[in-house]
Amino acid sequence: MAASALERGMDKSLQIAEARVPLDPNQEDRAQFIRDSLRDAIVDRRLSPGTKLSEAEVGTLFDVSRTVVRAALQMLAFEGLVKVERNRGAFVSDPTPEEALQVFASRRLIEPGIIAAVIERVTAADIAAFRSHxxxxxxxxxxxxxxARRAEIKASGDFHLMLASVAGNAILQKFMDELVARSSLVIALYGRSGASSCGHNDHADLLDAVEARDVPRAQALMLRHIGHIEADLDLRVKAGLTLKDALAL
Amino acid sequence: MAASALERGMDKSLQIAEARVPLDPNQEDRAQFIRDSLRDAIVDRRLSPGTKLSEAEVGTLFDVSRTVVRAALQMLAFEGLVKVERNRGAFVSDPTPEEALQVFASRRLIEPGIIAAVIERVTAADIAAFRSHxxxxxxxxxxxxxxARRAEIKASGDFHLMLASVAGNAILQKFMDELVARSSLVIALYGRSGASSCGHNDHADLLDAVEARDVPRAQALMLRHIGHIEADLDLRVKAGLTLKDALAL
DNA sequence: AAAACAGATATTGCGTTCAATCTTGTGGCT
DNA sequence: AGCCACAAGATTGAACGCAATATCTGTTTT
Known part of the structure; x- marks a missing residue:
């Protein structure tokens, strides 16, 4: 319930998922583990856009050397979740309104195709998993x-990732990973109601159409859904938010 | 004719574009430079799938430390052009037939959308550039x-990249970068005639439709074009090429 | 007083080094 | 002779340290 008490503890340190060495899961690929932790933190907006991710600081938090942190940050840079500037460091990316639009334009292109593939391959077990989710x-x-709102945003993204996974195309799945992560960032930044679900029940409707194997309807619902998410954004807000403007109030 | 004699010269060394330190272009981002060189070499098939890219060897060739090489290899791994195996090293990827199909399925999804965007934004200058290309x-x-065949494959890919660039969506452009690179790898591996252009003139036709701003026709031509490329593949060949089969002849 | 310069501090870029893991070659055992 | 075990060599993984660059503070100059 009052799970938000967890967030209080963030004095000046980075406040990533685990405060210190959450134990090496299997001792392998610590960089990947750090990347996942950071990504979750970014997507959850525990790390807000623009935050500097100092190599030394992250390294201390996870108890690894900067070498490993660097690898993790580079991965995130590829996904577009952080921006690295030469000799300056890595920062949580701060998508412009234009980039935000590009994210959704890309999704509009890809997700209907994913839906078609899903309907071709979805099993009863998949449907059950979707319903449970x-x-x-x-x-x-x-x-x-x-x-709870963060959990909702994350769960909403996971729904789309589940679809991509059922579609059975590893490349598209990777693209969707990136697009969903970027969407979460955009929603966190520009979202008006904070959640993409202002009264709609898009996912349930979509799932019904998928179960009925009605491709055109499911695709139309997907596009409508993306439209709903996009309509919830207020892209003006951040447009000219310079430090000067921010302090002008 | 017997230009393939060029490939003979690769005794045991890697045979990348420049034999040694091609001068730091601007001293910045040497990793990126190495990545580009390696990518060109892979896409051109000067490095064949499965080739091991030893950190030390690449480092020597470019006269940088393994640290920088590592960064470059990691980037290529993200693009799917190399596969890194833990404690074993990096290898030029060797896409399976299934992966090959996924590459083209992805392109079928994305490129018609790019065409639509292109027709919305293309200028006369762009058209001229396309014609020149x-x-x-x-x-x-x-x-x-x-x-010449390698140059042709590369030029053919560049045509699609030019389209993506005109479309004006940075995210889709990045996806296309990856897809085109992977396609080149797949064509090099499974291509029958070696070039995607067995008698067709797809690019010219496509460009005509774009210039006429005929979206449905251009999209149809794009799909047909992708179909042509795919039809030129022989996915059986490599299908069961295990060591055992390979030696069975 | 504001701008500009200069030194001090912190952070990144990257080469080097040591430990861990995989591969290869040799020798003993069945 | 064939198979398994073991050791030597090679290669990657990751920490460390130094040099280069950016940032910050305090002082000087206009």
């Missing part, structure tokens, strides 16, 4: 608080 | 030899 989603939607 | 392409097509 949907229940989880609506649960979050009814809760209050920043933590 | 096309002339270059046909020139290569009429030449003989492995070098």
């Amino acid at each position: 949907l229940a989880e989603e609506t649960r979050h939607k009814q809760e209050r608080g920043a933590a | 096309l002339a270059e392409e046909t020139r290569h097509k009429q030449e003989r030899g492995a070098a």
Whole structure:
């Protein structure tokens, strides 16, 4: 319930998922583990856009050398979640309104295709998994608080990733990974209601159409859904938010 | 004709573009430079799939430390052009037939969308640039030899990249970068006639439709074109090429 | 007083080094 | 003779340290 109490503890340190060495999962690929932790933190908006990710600081938090941190940051840079500037360091990226539009334009292109592939390959077990996930989603939607909202955004993204996974194309799945992560960042930045779900039940409707194997309808619902998410954005806000403007109030 | 003699010279060394320190272009981002050199070499098939890219060896060739090489290899791994195996090293990727199909399925999804965007934004200057590029392409097509064939494959890919660039969506452009590179690898591996252009003039036709701003026709031509490329593949060949089979002849 | 310069500090870029892991070659055992 | 075990060599993984660059502070100059 009051899970947002967790967020209090962030004095001046980075406040990533685990405060210190969450134990090496399997001792392999620590860079990947750090990348995942950072990505979750970024997508969850525990790390806000523009935040500097100092190599030394992250290294201390995870108890690894800067070498490993560097690898993780480079991966995130490829996904577009952080921006690295030469001799200056890595920062959580701060997508411009234009980039935000490009993210959704890309999704509009790819996701209908994914839907078509899903309908070709989806099994009864998949449908059950989707329904179960949907229940989880609506649960979050009814809760209050920043933590629940974050969980909702994340769950909403996961729904799309599940679709991509069922579609069975590894390349498209990777693209969707990136697009969903970037979307979360955009929504966190520009979202008006904070959640992409202002009264709609898009995922449930979409799933119905998928189960009915109605390709055109499912694709139309997907496009409508993306439209809903986009409509919830207020791209003006951040447009000219320079330090000067920010302090002018 | 017997231009393939060029490939003979690769005794045991890697045979990348420049034999040694091609001068730091601007002293910045040497890793990126190495990545580009390696990518060109892979796409051109001067480095064949499966080749091991030893950190030390590449480092020596470019006269940098392994640290920088590592960064370059990691980038290529993200693009899917090399595969890194833990504690074993990096290898030029060797896409399976299934991966090959996924590459083209992805392109079928994305490129028609790019075409639509292009027709919305293309200028007369762009058209001129395309025509100029096309002339270059046909020139290569009429030449003989492995070098010309490589140049043709590369030019053909560049045409699609030019389209992506005109479309004006940086994210899709990055996706296309990856897809075109992977396509080149797949064509090099599975291509029957070696070039994607067995008698067709797809690019010219496509460009005509774009200039006429006929979206449906241009999209149809794009799909047909991708179909042509795919039809030129022989995915059986490599299908079961295990060591055992390879030696069975 | 504001701008500009200069030194001090912090951070990144990257070469080097040591430990861990994989590969290869040799020798003993069945 | 064939197979397994073991050791030597080679290669990657990751920490460390130094040099280069950017940032910050305090002072000087206009």
